Amino acid sequence: MSTATTSSPSPTPSGAANDGALAARVTGLTKTYGRGDNVVHALRGVDLQVPRGRFTAIMGPSGSGKSTLMHCIAGLDAATAGEVEVAGRRLTGLDDTALTLFRREHIGFVFQAFNLLPMLTAGQNILLPLELSGRAVDRERYDSVVDLLGLGDRIGHRPSELSGGQQQRVAIARALVADPAIVFADEPTGNLDSDASAEILGHLRRSVHEGGMTVVMVTHELEAAAYADDVVVLHDGAITAHLVEPDVDQLTAALRRRVA
Numbered sequence: 001m002s003t004a005t006t007s008s009p010s011p012t013p014s015g016a017a018n019d020g021a022l023a024a025r026v027t028g029l030t031k032t033y034g035r036g037d038n039v040v041h042a043l044r045g046v047d048l049q050v051p052r053g054r055f056t057a058i059m060g061p062s063g064s065g066k067s068t069l070m071h072c073i074a075g076l077d078a079a080t081a082g083e084v085e086v087a088g089r090r091l092t093g094l095d096d097t098a099l100t101l102f103r104r105e106h107i108g109f110v111f112q113a114f115n116l117l118p119m120l121t122a123g124q125n126i127l128l129p130l131e132l133s134g135r136a137v138d139r140e141r142y143d144s145v146v147d148l149l150g151l152g153d154r155i156g157h158r159p160s161e162l163s164g165g166q167q168q169r170v171a172i173a174r175a176l177v178a179d180p181a182i183v184f185a186d187e188p189t190g191n192l193d194s195d196a197s198a199e200i201l202g203h204l205r206r207s208v209h210e211g212g213m214t215v216v217m218v219t220h221e222l223e224a225a226a227y228a229d230d231v232v233v234l235h236d237g238a239i240t241a242h243l244v245e246p247d248v249d250q251l252t253a254a255l256r257r258r259v260a
């Protein structure tokens with residue numbers, strides 16, 4: 001469905017939320033690799049607000065800075081300059097230990113590779129991060145996440161007995177079970193065929209609209225981005241469009257367009 005659309009560089013889609021409803025906020029984010037003749041400006045002063053309870057896609061061509069932006073917001077990489085705040089906590093300046101603890105408590109990750117342990121069942125894989133970090137398992141939460149991802153009849157199977165789409169559903173359940181403030185999905189359908197991709201994108205949407213989660217997905221695929229509520233388009237390390245519920249035609253136009 002396509003409704004309102006904003007297409008000029010803008011930190012927040014129209015109608016977006018006030019501070020209390022933000023899952024993340026970045027201000028003036030700059031990331032520079034190398035120096036001198038080899039300098040690469042991966043991010044050039046990005047401002048972005050990620051509203052809670054929405055599905056946001058970060059889209060752009062290869063090398064536009066999508067992964068760098070996600071890694072900086074998620075505390076996996078330090079920016080050269082600028083501020084990052086997630087779930088009301090300022091991450092800028094935290095040391096590695098504090099960042100690791102923060103990520104464990106508040107952030108979920110889904111990657112292109114499912115990263116499941118082959119000797120464990122789906123259920124054991126879902127619970128492993130909680131158990132490794134010594135946190136209590138909330139059985140109600142576990143049951144509702146398994147139900148949301150439609151994994152009830154697969155929970156005792158090992159990854160080798162599951163399809164790619166089912167394995168990715170297990171990985172999403174593992175990311176959701178600790179009830180994180182924000183889930184980052186990095187090209188989550190990159191290893192899947194088109195049917196399984198559609199299924200996974202549908203599950204990510206349900207995680208937001210029925211499960212109350214906040215999801216930020218990095219993708220270079222228009223069809224994948226079209227599942228999101230908000231789409232941020234990057235070119236050469238800068239946001240060139242911020243679209244609300246765009247269709248594929250609007251995304252195609254935004255991907256072609258560059259700011260001067």
Ligand SMILES: Nc1ncnc2c1ncn2[C@@H]1O[C@H](COP(=O)(O)OP(=O)(O)OP(=O)(O)O)[C@@H](O)[C@H]1O
Pocket residue numbers: 033034040041042060061062063064065066067068069220
């Ligand atoms: N460790 C690094 N050292 C030097 N340059 C880097 C490094 N990591 C990324 N870059 C450069 O920063 C820019 C942005 O890279 P980034 O991986 O964020 O882009 P992307 O949009 O995620 O690309 P892709 O879709 O191909 O994964 C690119 O020019 C890339 O070559």
